[in-house]
Amino acid sequence: MSTTILLTGGAGYIGSHTLIALHEAGYQPVILDNFSNSHPAVLERLERITGQPVRVERGDVLETPWVEAVLRRHQPVGVVHFAGDKAVGESVANPLKYFHNNIGGAVSLLRAMAAVHADGTAPAAPTLVFSSSATVYGDPASVPITEDFPRSHTNPYGHSKLVIEDMLTALRTASPVWRVGVLRYFNPVGAHPSGLIGEDPADIPNNLMPYVTQVAVGQRPYLNVYGNDYPTPDGTGVRDYIHVQDLAAGHVAALQALLGGSESFTVNLGTGHGHSVLEVVKAFEAASGRPVPYAFAPRRAGDVAQCYADAALAKRLLGWEARHTLHEMCADAWRWQSGNPNGYRG
Ligand code: NAD
Ligand code: UFG
Numbered sequence: 001m002s003t004t005i006l007l008t009g010g011a012g013y014i015g016s017h018t019l020i021a022l023h024e025a026g027y028q029p030v031i032l033d034n035f036s037n038s039h040p041a042v043l044e045r046l047e048r049i050t051g052q053p054v055r056v057e058r059g060d061v062l063e064t065p066w067v068e069a070v071l072r073r074h075q076p077v078g079v080v081h082f083a084g085d086k087a088v089g090e091s092v093a094n095p096l097k098y099f100h101n102n103i104g105g106a107v108s109l110l111r112a113m114a115a116v117h118a119d120g121t122a123p124a125a126p127t128l129v130f131s132s133s134a135t136v137y138g139d140p141a142s143v144p145i146t147e148d149f150p151r152s153h154t155n156p157y158g159h160s161k162l163v164i165e166d167m168l169t170a171l172r173t174a175s176p177v178w179r180v181g182v183l184r185y186f187n188p189v190g191a192h193p194s195g196l197i198g199e200d201p202a203d204i205p206n207n208l209m210p211y212v213t214q215v216a217v218g219q220r221p222y223l224n225v226y227g228n229d230y231p232t233p234d235g236t237g238v239r240d241y242i243h244v245q246d247l248a249a250g251h252v253a254a255l256q257a258l259l260g261g262s263e264s265f266t267v268n269l270g271t272g273h274g275h276s277v278l279e280v281v282k283a284f285e286a287a288s289g290r291p292v293p294y295a296f297a298p299r300r301a302g303d304v305a306q307c308y309a310d311a312a313l314a315k316r317l318l319g320w321e322a323r324h325t326l327h328e329m330c331a332d333a334w335r336w337q338s339g340n341p342n343g344y345r346g
Contacts, residue, residue, distance in 0.1 A: 009082030039344035186270035191336035198336030200343030227299035240308035243324035270309025
């Protein structure tokens with residue numbers, strides 16, 4: 001039986017960490033990526049960590065016949081679909097880019113998977129793990145958030161995740177042979193403990209942790225804390241930060257469950273604990289030994305006060321739970337940033 005797993009978007013932040021976790025669990029990962037938001041230098045780093053050549057298919061998930069050829073060539077028993085665009089602000093400015101690449105990319109991949117299943121060349125039932133997001137909960141009525149909370153969207157990025165989730169439901173209804181694990185990530189941060197791979201935003205970071213690390217390394221003068229008048233203990237926004245290593249382990253658990261014959265599922269991948277922006281700043285200062293100057297700024301449009309998971313379902317269904325502390329998330333993010341101030345661009 002093949003142990004190959006195809007990772008679309010596998011050269012990106014979460015995909016690269018998941019590749020290592022899959023390798024360590026005995027799977028043979030193959031990356032499919034067009035490097036639109038990643039750097040080929042990650043491949044050499046992955047080879048150093050795993051001690052193995054990394055198998056890569058360079059191309060676009062939108063190219064259905066090529067994706068089909070990749071599936072026939074590698075015969076994966078499962079696919080993890082990370083590929084897509086993820087910048088909320090850009091999605092508001094350029095919605096068609098998000099509907100095209102995210103929804104179009106998912107349709108293309110699913111059609112290619114269906115084709116190789118239909119003609120009997122696939123080694124197993126079509127098995128997919130999909131990168132969804134806590135963004136599908138919109139502005140939650142309460143916290144912690146369970147998977148049965150109502151879904152909504154506040155921007156085209158979130159809308160694209162919601163549509164893909166619905167597409168996967170329709171596909172399973174039409175064709176119950178599909179095995180699908182939808183993983184709703186909360187706020188992935190941190191880096192591999194080697195310090196060799198990590199998050200490498202191409203532009204000014206939108207997200208808190210990469211911005212904090214760039215302030216600490218001296219690339220930016222201070223952090224803007226967006227809002228200090230939220231109904232939270234210190235007035236700043238509260239999120240469920242999860243170490244990317246825990247997230248990577250969640251993908252291994254999801255694939256093991258699906259390949260072991262489990263029913264399809266949708267689960268939150270979070271720690272179940274919320275931390276405020278100021279708590280993250282303090283934890284980062286403690287882990288790095290560097291000051292992180294900040295100034296309060298107005299609330300950022302579209303932000304919610306609090307967002308954290310109820311993580312019980314993932315534990316019950318997958319036997320998975322997050323293990324790393326906020327201190328470890330900060331220490332590992334700092335090791336990556338301080339060792340690679342310009343990311344993969346060296
Ligand atoms: P990333 O941008 O680092 O990785 C995505 C990868 O997909 C990149 O390597 C990019 O080059 C590739 N890609 C994009 N479009 C492609 C296409 N058409 N064909 C082939 N490759 C393509 O992002 P990430 O943080 O690793 O996120 C991975 C997935 O997880 C995304 O779907 C994202 O929406 C989702 N997600 C991320 C977060 C987060 O905060 N990082 C939170 C929730 C969900
Ligand atoms: N924040 C700041 N200053 C910054 C950046 C962020 O104060 O420079 C604050 C935000 O206001 C928020 C918190 O830090 O309170 C976290 O913000 P992020 O941008 O890091 O993360 P979000 O929770 O806004 O969004 C992230 C991903 C989305 C995903 C969502 C799921 O960026 O793609 O988590 O919960 F949908």
